[in-house]
Amino acid sequence: MKITAARVIVCCPGRNFVTLKIETDQGLTGVGDATLNGRELAVASYLQDHVLPCLIGRDPQQIEDIWQYLYKGAYWRRGPVTMSAIAAVDTALWDIKAKMAGMPLYQLLGGRSRTGVMVYGHATGRDIAETVDEVLRHREEGYQAIRAQSGVPGLEKVYGVSTTQRMYEPADGNLPNEHDWDSAKYLRHTPRLFEAVREAVGEDIHLLHDVHHRLSPNEAAQLGRSLEPYQLFWMEDPTPADNPQAFRLIRQHTTTPLAVGEVFNSIWDCKLLIEEQLIDYIRATVTHAGGITHLRRIADLAALYQVRTGCHGATDLSPVAMGAALHFDTWVPNFGVQEYMPHSAQMLSVFPHDWRFERGMLYCGETPGHGVDIDEKLAAKYPYQRAYLPVNRLQRDGTLWDW
Numbered sequence: 183m184k185i186t187a188a189r190v191i192v193c194c195p196g197r198n199f200v201t202l203k204i205e206t207d208q209g210l211t212g213v214g215d216a217t218l219n220g221r222e223l224a225v226a227s228y229l230q231d232h233v234l235p236c237l238i239g240r241d242p243q244q245i246e247d248i249w250q251y252l253y254k255g256a257y258w259r260r261g262p263v264t265m266s267a268i269a270a271v272d273t274a275l276w277d278i279k280a281k282m283a284g285m286p287l288y289q290l291l292g293g294r295s296r297t298g299v300m301v302y303g304h305a306t307g308r309d310i311a312e313t314v315d316e317v318l319r320h321r322e323e324g325y326q327a328i329r330a331q332s333g334v335p336g337l338e339k340v341y342g343v344s345t346t347q348r349m350y351e352p353a354d355g356n357l358p359n360e361h362d363w364d365s366a367k368y369l370r371h372t373p374r375l376f377e378a379v380r381e382a383v384g385e386d387i388h389l390l391h392d393v394h395h396r397l398s399p400n401e402a403a404q405l406g407r408s409l410e411p412y413q414l415f416w417m418e419d420p421t422p423a424d425n426p427q428a429f430r431l432i433r434q435h436t437t438t439p440l441a442v443g444e445v446f447n448s449i450w451d452c453k454l455l456i457e458e459q460l461i462d463y464i465r466a467t468v469t470h471a472g473g474i475t476h477l478r479r480i481a482d483l484a485a486l487y488q489v490r491t492g493c494h495g496a497t498d499l500s501p502v503a504m505g506a507a508l509h510f511d512t513w514v515p516n517f518g519v520q521e522y523m524p525h526s527a528q529m530l531s532v533f534p535h536d537w538r539f540e541r542g543m544l545y546c547g548e549t550p551g552h553g554v555d556i557d558e559k560l561a562a563k564y565p566y567q568r569a570y571l572p573v574n575r576l577q578r579d580g581t582l583w584d585w
């Protein structure tokens with residue numbers, strides 16, 4: 183069996199997606215997601231100019247060898263651009279292999295470990311009252327796990343809160359928008375938010391919160407402690423994880439569970455956090471962490487230390503990523519939760535898929551492969567549009583801060 187063609191498709195049905203499609207001489211095709219929010223064309227070029235010429239003529243069945251070839255062979259290892267490109271190839275090859283086997287991907291990985299995938303939805307509001315309403319609305323829709331974010335009094339724009347529309351889209355500028363930040367205001371406000379949310383929603387719903395890398399380790403420890411009465415499922419990215427040792431301090435002071443890893447692209451980013459049991463959930467994804475082949479290694483390492491998965495699932499990951507993630511989640515023994523930020527109908531129309539949402543759970547389909555394709559004709563109607571993630575500055579003096 184041989185790879186005969188491979189194409190990178192960049193489209194913008196409401197937001198940018200980079201998709202790789204691989205064709206074989208047996209007529210089977212596979213697709214993978216390579217979207218790197220705000221830096222999409224870098225991955226498209228990495229694939230187009232450097233990876234695709236090496237793929238033509240190779241045997242698509244040799245997933246492991248191709249993974250090693252792209253990883254070790256480039257000499258320049260790791261990094262989000264490289265690992266997203268490798269991920270797209272890897273995901274497309276697993277799709278092809280599962281189609282060859284006539285099986286849904288989760289069967290090839292080792293079979294079903296659960297009936298469905300618990301997801302968490304996003305409840306966001308401009309203030310506490312709005313967020314409480316959104317949490318209750320999610321509960322009505324059947325969600326068992328809900329992430330709560332709200333505007334912070336005295337701050338113009340904060341992470342996760344859209345001021346204009348209900349659907350939050352982080353890459354919202356033709357040039358980077360500027361947000362303002364004040365850790366003290368946020369630290370005062372957030373326990374109040376969770377007090378109100380917990381009071382309204384009761385004890386049975388899992389509550390999550392994303393700090394988006396904005397606190398110092400000491401502040402993160404303070405926040406974790408002040409949230410303990412509200413029994414969070416997790417507190418996400420409380421401080422940047424560039425220096426994983428920073429989490430030792432947080433861990434010493436709070437039992438609020440921690441989730442990290444949406445910006446990780448390699449097992450080496452995760453290693454210390456997992457081995458020292460400094461986190462409870464690892465958020466690496468199929469798309470940014472080297473595909474099914476590499477994410478599986480991360481999950482296996484995590485399992486040794488009772489760390490569970492909580493794959494990133496924002497809308498900048500395409501429906502292809504969601505399809506692959508759901509097969510992974512259906513199999514992985516140490517599953518925790520899957521993020522679910524629904525794509526718009528326009529986005530979904532470009533990616534025919536067989537997964538479905540029902541009362542707080544996502545279910546992968548049973549069609550061979552990962553169950554997601556791309557409608558290339560429709561995709562061509564939505565050309566790339568430059569979009570950036572925002573930057574964040576301290577309100578006090580404009581110092582550029584973590585976003």
Ligand code: CS2
Nearest residue numbers: 219352392444495496498521
């Ligand atoms: C986020 C993302 O989903 C999350 O937890 O942190 O919205 C993140 O900001 C975007 O995926 C960035 O591309």
Ligand code: MG
Nearest residue numbers: 392418419444
């Ligand atoms: Mg996050």
